[in-house]
Amino acid sequence: MNSFVHKTLVVQLLAPGTGRCPVLVHLGYDADDPFAVTAVFAHDGHVLASWRLDREMLSAGLSGPVGVGDVRLRPAGTGPWQELRMEFLGDARPGGGRHHAVVLVWAPAIAAFLLETHQVVPPGQERVPVDELLAEILSTG
Template sequence: MSTQIAVRFQVGAGNGVPLFGRFSYDRADPYAVRAQFFAHDAVLPTWCFDRQMLAEGLHRPVGEGDVTFRPQGEDGGRVVRIELRDSEGGQGAVLLVAASAVSGFLDETYAVTAPGDETVDVDGFLAELLARRYP
């Protein structure tokens, strides 16, 4: 399942540049949320977030390194601030997403896989991996 959400790419102290983000969830990878951002005709790299960390980012600052989330704005956060950095910790991007949109998307993911019901088919994963490696 996926949903498109309006995103603002924060540039300095200005209002930011409007983007769209396609947030996706697949029960086959129950701990992950994938987000792909679009600017005009350009498709930017896909990021993979931890679903629980995204949920916690609605209420408190979480994460370190490449990805961080924190509520921002009045009343505990009308938006979620997502900070993305490259793997060397260099230049990054700040994205602002309406907290209500993130919450709504997470509710849809919980309808697919409730928190705490996540499972990973380790045996199936190993069988698939070995089948590819040793045909």
């Protein structure tokens, strides 16, 4: 069985003054890191940002608001136009405040991606090889 899931989606970056701007997001899941989903945002061949997201939080964001830190997710829209609103707070700006990005993605596409990840590692079946990691660390010391 494949231990990787990858999906590329067109999402909408909310840009102040210009409305929605289409960008790509490359979503990745690796069974070796079963709690995380990577999201790499790109436009015109350039990486705009890369984030590691909690898989459970991504799933919960489809049905209600989650997140209090640098990543906040919540459903937006209804019916076939239901979207997942993803807010990202980045590094501090030189003049004060922080970089802030809002991305909207079609919620059924995220749900389908998560379903594929659940086929690789079902929720509640995640395993982190802590014993093996500790043995490796201690053997090199």
